[in-house]
Amino acid sequence: MPLAIEPIPILQDNYAWFLRDAATGMTAVADAAEAAPVAAFIEARGGRLDWLLITHHHGDHIAGIPELAARFGARIAGAAADAHRLPPLDLALKPGDRFALGESEAAILDSPGHTRGHIAWHFPDGPAVLCGDTLFAAGCGRLLEGTAEEMFASLAALGALPPETRVCCGHEYTLANLRFARHVEPANAAIAAFAEEAEALRARGLPTVPTTIALERAINPFLRAKDVAELAARRAAKDSFR
Numbered sequence: 491m492p493l494a495i496e497p498i499p500i501l502q503d504n505y506a507w508f509l510r511d512a513a514t515g516m517t518a519v520a521d522a523a524e525a526a527p528v529a530a531f532i533e534a535r536g537g538r539l540d541w542l543l544i545t546h547h548h549g550d551h552i553a554g555i556p557e558l559a560a561r562f563g564a565r566i567a568g569a570a571a572d573a574h575r576l577p578p579l580d581l582a583l584k585p586g587d588r589f590a591l592g593e594s595e596a597a598i599l600d601s602p603g604h605t606r607g608h609i610a611w612h613f614p615d616g617p618a619v620l621c622g623d624t625l626f627a628a629g630c631g632r633l634l635e636g637t638a639e640e641m642f643a644s645l646a647a648l649g650a651l652p653p654e655t656r657v658c659c660g661h662e663y664t665l666a667n668l669r670f671a672r673h674v675e676p677a678n679a680a681i682a683a684f685a686e687e688a689e690a691l692r693a694r695g696l697p698t699v700p701t702t703i704a705l706e707r708a709i710n711p712f713l714r715a716k717d718v719a720e721l722a723a724r725r726a727a728k729d730s731f732r
Contacts, residue, residue, distance in 0.1 A: 493594040493616040495658060497697050498531050500524040503662040504550055505699065507620055508535070509543075509613075514592030516540045519564075520611065520620045521660055525554035529561060537562070541591060544568030545601070545622025546608040547575040551660060569598075572607035585609065596620075601648070603641025604631030610648065618656040618700065621648060626659045627701045628684070629667030630712040632729065638722035642715070649713045653704035664688050664698035670731050671711045674724060680708040 492513065498506040506528055507520040518541035522528045532539050539562035542555050546569075555577045559566055567589060570582035583589060585600035594613055601610040604623045611620040623631035624641070625648050633641060648657075668685040675681060684705065688698040706713050715721035 491616065493591070493613050493618065495613075495616060495618050495656065495700070497658070497699060498528055499662075499697070500527050500554075501550060504660060505658075505662065505697065506554075507658045508532075509591060509594070510535075511592030511594040513594075516592035518543050518591050519558070520658070521545055521551040521622060522554040522558050523550045523552060525557035525561075528554055528558055532558075532562065539564040542566045543589075543611060543620065544572075544576055545610065545620060545624075545660065546605045547572050548605065548623070551622065552577060569607045569609045572605075583609065599647055601644045603633060603636040603638075603644045605635045608636075608644075610644075612651060612655070614652075616656060617652055617654055618658050619648060619651060619703075620658045621660075623660045624648065625657060625706065625710075625713070626661060626667055627657065627664040627688075627699050627706070628671045628681070628709050628711070629663055629728070630710075630725070633725060638718050638725065641712075641725070642718045642721045645713050645715075645721070649703065649707060651703050653702065653707070655703040656700035657702060657706055658700045662692075662697060662699070665692060668709075670728050671709055673731065674711040674727075675714075678709065680705075684709055 494510045509518045520543040565580035567581040589596045596611040599610040601624045
């Protein structure tokens with residue numbers, strides 16, 4: 491593929507994402523919250539890190555960035571709207587901007603709901619989207635700063651991406667999300683099938699992500715919400731679901 495993408499397990503249940511442009515060898519890591527495991531991953535793949543990409547300001551997505559930037563000489567790119575609460579940016583981006591990692595180009599998408607200023611990075615040639623904590627496998631982020639209206643619009647934009655787009659999210663929340671999805675849609679065969687697959691992957695210590703936009707359209711109760719009111723009700727129910 492023109493753009494290779496791999497998850498890097500960090501912290502307790504987070505993922506950073508490693509990207510390598512096949513044409514130029516340029517590399518990036520998205521949402522590097524922990525320096526040591528990311529640095530070890532980079533060293534094992536040749537020691538090159540050109541960019542550190544950010545989806546949003548939470549510490550479990552940015553805490554390792556200053557150390558990694560200093561160690562590898564990588565530049566930092568993130569949302570201009572969030573620049574005041576991010577590590578110092580070499581490149582401040584707005585929704586609608588383009589970002590080039592070698593010959594692999596990303597469109598910057600406005601993606602609020604979990605936080606204000608949250609962005610997603612869509613690489614059509616990946617094909618992949620770095621969606622942080624907006625869209626998860628079978629779930630979505632909590633509404634910490636944003637509104638249900640913002641989350642509904644963000645999920646609609648992500649759900650409109652090509653079906654083969656890989657969903658590169660920020661956390662390994664899949665099994666818990668699938669339990670809620672089965673509660674919402676107990677007769678949904680796609681949810682049941684992916685739950686079986688996800689449980690087998692986790693039993694082997696493997697990530698359940700990336701999924702795809704096509705799969706999320708079939709299983710994700712938030713992406714499948716018909717309107718803002720239904721999304722808000724499902725988000726409130728998920729917050730208290732056990």
